[in-house]
Amino acid sequence: METTEEGISDWRKKIDALDEQLVQLINQRAGAALAIGALKHQGQLPVYEPKREQAVFEHVRRVNQGPLPDHEIQHIFERIMDVMRSLQRRDQ
């Protein structure tokens, strides 16, 4: 029978694999944000667009099927959006 420690260790291996996928997807998202930043810069459009940020939050809440509640999903995406915005600014 598996001990508590072995059980935790097995779940952590699964988490590590998920984290590797998350890092990749977040970086793909950052690449897309940089492309948008370049287009905005070229078109002299503002980096910060509150309406788009709201649309992103509504979208992730809508597709969320848990176990995380919608507000916690949004909480994570608020940080993601902060990071993307600072990346776009730094790239100008």
Next chain:
Amino acid sequence: METTEEGISDWRKKIDALDEQLVQLINQRAGAALAIGALKHQGQLPVYEPKREQAVFEHVRRVNQGPLPDHEIQHIFERIMDVMRSLQRRDQ
């Protein structure tokens, strides 16, 4: 030729698709965190383990290939870990 607005709109569709994958993976991670939380509760182990959190940050920095710098990846995972910890606490 594509206008700036069309270009931005295309990238946003790609971002929306990435966000749907991110929501799914984050929830899979939450499911694993809940399983660990239950094992910890059963074994009377503490929810907060600073060493494990440090190992998660080191891992995501190590596998990061950009364009996001390591500290921004960690910044996002700090929020993810906050959310996971509050989920584990709420589940007791």
